[in-house]
Amino acid sequence: MQNLIIEGSRDTYFTPHVKLNAETGICSITGESYLEEPFEFYEKISAWFSDFFAEGNKSLQLDLKLTYFNTSSSRAILEMLRVLKGHGDEGKGVTVNWHYPDPDDEEVLMEGEDFMEESGLEINMIEYEMEEEM
Structure with a gap:
């Protein structure tokens, strides 16, 4: 099985950076997601x-x-x-971590909590410090 890596971009549409590691099972989606065809994009990841x-x-x-x-x-x-x-309901080990910026920006945290409630999936909420722009 191959890793899936999609380089993020900020052209007309914003594509998040995706790194799915077939060897370790450690996967990440980072950045901004403002896509022309989001269902096609995320369906590829789900598949x-x-x-x-x-x-x-x-x-x-x-x-x-x-x-x-x-x-x-x-x-x-x-x-x-x-x-x-x-997959989790079928007995597979699924861990999802939702990283959100410090509590000054509650919007991203609230979105993660909404995803947890609507999907029924347990999601770990992890706070991080925003890096200052140079």
């Missing part, structure tokens, strides 16, 4: 997760550190999380 577990892998960790995502990306992310919930 990779399904293939990963079909290969006999037992556990996966997904770190989400999104600083911005639009409404259509939000819906696609929720569908991706529901796919992971399904």
Whole structure:
């Protein structure tokens, strides 16, 4: 099974950086998600997760550190999380970490909590310090 790596970009649309490691099961999606076709983008990731577990892998960790995502990306992310919930319900080890900036920006934290409630998936909320712009 191959790793899936998608380089993030900030052109007309914003694409998050995706790194899905087939050897370790440690995966990350970071940056901004403002996509023309978000369901196609996140479906590719969901399919990779399904293939990963079909290969006999037992556990996966997904770190989400999104600083911005639009409404259509939000819906696609929720569908991706529901796919992971399904794998967890089948006995696979699924850990999802939602990284949010310090509490001065509650919006990203609240979005993560909404994803947890709507997907039924247990999500770890992890605070981080925003790096200052140079």
